[in-house]
Structures are given as C-alpha cells and as structure tokens.
Amino acid sequence: DTGVSQNPRHKITKRGQNVTFRCDPISEHNRLYWYRQTLGQGPEFLTYFQNEAQLEKSRLLSDRFSAERPKGSFSTLEIQRTEQGDSAMYLCASSISGRAQSEQFFGPGTRLTVL
Amino acid sequence: DAKTTQPNSMESNEEEPVHLPCNHSTISGTDYIHWYRQLPSQGPEYVIHGLTSNVNNRMASLAIAEDRKSSTLILHRATLRDAAVYYCILRDVGSGTYKYIFGTGTRLKVLA
Numbered sequence: 001d002t003g004v005s006q007n008p009r010h011k012i013t014k015r016g017q018n019v020t021f022r023c024d025p026i027s028e029h030n031r032l033y034w035y036r037q038t039l040g041q042g043p044e045f046l047t048y049f050q051n052e053a054q055l056e057k058s059r060l061l062s063d064r065f066s067a068e069r070p071k072g073s074f075s076t077l078e079i080q081r082t083e084q085g086d087s088a089m090y091l092c093a094s095s096i097s098g099r100a101q102s103e104q105f106f107g108p109g110t111r112l113t114v115l
Numbered sequence: 116d117a118k119t120t121q122p123n124s125m126e127s128n129e130e131e132p133v134h135l136p137c138n139h140s141t142i143s144g145t146d147y148i149h150w151y152r153q154l155p156s157q158g159p160e161y162v163i164h165g166l167t168s169n170v171n172n173r174m175a176s177l178a179i180a181e182d183r184k185s186s187t188l189i190l191h192r193a194t195l196r197d198a199a200v201y202y203c204i205l206r207d208v209g210s211g212t213y214k215y216i217f218g219t220g221t222r223l224k225v226l227a
Contacts (some may be wrong), residue, residue, distance in 0.1 A: 004158075031213060042202055042217030043159065056212060091158050095213070103149075104215065106158030 002026075002105035006092050012113045013082055020078045021110045025094030032075050033104060034067055035091040036060070049075060050097060082114045101113055119203045124222040127193045135188040137203030142183050145209035147194065150177065150188045152199040153220070159202065191214050198225045 005024045013019050025032050030051050035043035046065070048058045051072035061067075064082075069075040079086055089111050093104040120138040127133040139148065150162040161175045163170055165186070169175040176189040188198055202220040206213070 033214065035215075035217075040219070042219055043215070045214040045216065048201075048214060057213060058214075093158070101163070103161035104159075106160065108156075109158055 004092055004094050005104050006090075006107040006110050008110060009108065010111050010113075012115065014115050015084060016081055018078065019079045019082055020076050021090055021092075021111060021112075022092075023075045023077070023092030023107060025074070026096075026105055029094035029096050029105070030072065030104075031095045031097055032069055033093040033095075034075070034077050035093065037089040037091055037109070038087075040073070046077075079112075082112075084114045087112055087114045118216075119205060119217060119218050121201070121203055124221065124224065126224045126226060127190075128226050129195060130192050133190040133193045133197070133223065133225075135190075135201050135203075135223065136185065137187070138185045139203070139205055140184045140207060143207060143209075146205040146207050147182045148177065148179060148183075148186050149204045149206055149215070150175070151215075151217075152197075153201045153202070154196075154199045159217075162201070188199050188208065193223075195223045195227060198223055 007022045029090050030077045033048040034046040037043040046061050047067050049069040052069050064080045068075045089109040093106040095102040095104045147166050149164040151159040153159040163175050165177045178187045190203045200220040200222050202217050
C-alpha cells in the first residue's frame with residue numbers, strides 16, 4: 001500500500017495559465033476528495049467522487065475549476081485562467097465506502113504558486 | 116454544519132500527557148467527532164473518532180463529555196513527533212455527506 005500520491009508536488013505558474021493536478025488514491029478506495037488549504041487555515045472542501053460520479057461540489061469550486069475521475073481510479077483537478085488567489089496547497093484524500101465513518105487518507109498535496 | 120472551537124495553540128513538555136480540548140455546543144445526535152492532525156509539510160492524518168463513548172487507540176484517547184458538547188483528545192506521552200496542528204471535526208452521518216469541515220485547529224508545540 002503506497003498511500004495517496006499527488007503530482008506534481010509543486011507547481012509555479014503565471015497568472016492566466018491553466019494547470020492540472022493528478023491524484024492517485026489508495027487502490028481499493030472508491031471515494032476521492034479534493035481540498036484546498038491556504039497558509040494558517042485548515043483544509044477547505046472542494047469536491048468529492050464516489051467511483052466516477054462527482055457527488056458534491058463546494059461553492060468554492062468556481063467555473064474555472066473542474067475535477068474528473070474518468071474510470072473511478074485516479075482524479076485530475078484543473079484550474080483554468082489561474083489567479084493569484086488560487087495559490088494554495090491542493091490536497092487529495094481517499095476513503096472506502098461501506099463503513100459510515102471510514103477515515104480519509106490524505107496525500108502530501110500539490111503546492112500551487114501563481115505569480 | 117455544526118462548528119467546533121479549539122484553542123489556537125498549546126504547549127507541552129516532552130513525555131508529559133497533553134489534553135487538547137474541543138467545544139462543539141451545536142452538535143447533533145448524528146454527528147461523529149473526528150480528530151485529525153497535520154504534521155509540517157504533510158497532509159492531515161487520522162487520529163481517532165467517536166460518537167458517545169470514550170475511545171482509545173494506539174495513538175490517543177478521546178474523552179467525550181456526557182452532553183457531547185465538548186471532547187478532549189488525550190496524548191498520553193507527548194513526543195517531539197507529536198508537534199502538529201490538531202483538528203477536531205464533526206461529521207453528520209445522517210446528512211449523506213462525507214466531506215470534512217476543518218477549522219483552524221490547535222497548533223501543539225512540544226518542548227524537549
């Protein structure tokens with residue numbers, strides 16, 4: 001079990017560019033979550049998937065953000081036309097369904113810096 | 116979503132017990148209490164969770180008040196590796212949602 005992995009670990013981009021992050025969950029986990037964390041704050045929920053279905057989206061997820069999980073395995077989070085306010089750590093987590101209080105396992109995050 | 120209140124920071128000496136408090140006065144009957152911690156430069160990791168009864172695991176103990184309006188995470192012997200931000204989170208099992216609503220947590224400093 002290699003845990004949740006995220007790539008890249010760091011991304012620096014210029015304002016207005018598009019970026020895409022990838023998350024590989026723990027292999028048997030069918031739920032996948034994206035969170036965003038800014039300095040000094042706790043993670044904020046963005047969206048989550050059960051298998052390939054996107055079941056919940058936060059109001060934080062503006063129309064510039066899109067997330068996919070095409071085959072119910074890895075997921076991508078794309079930010080279009082990045083803004084400086086998008087600079088943050090983007091965290092992915094996964095969990096297994098079938099247990100009401102299944103813990104979420106978090107990846108190390110992708111740190112995005114928008115110049 | 117029910118909210119939690121935690122102190123911004125706490126300090127402890129190494130090898131002493133640490134009691135991290137959390138207030139959740141608006142907790143509902145179907146809210147589970149979860150604790151996660153986040154070490155520097157890492158994603159959060161699960162510590163413990165409970166509903167009504169006190170809980171123990173290899174990492175910590177969770178003491179839940181009888182009225183469930185507060186809880187305390189207990190680290191029995193703090194080590195330097197326990198220095199982290201600790202988050203107390205409520206999740207409503209009856210809401211059909213699986214997201215966590217994190218607050219700003221308690222930053223624990225462990226002194227050698």
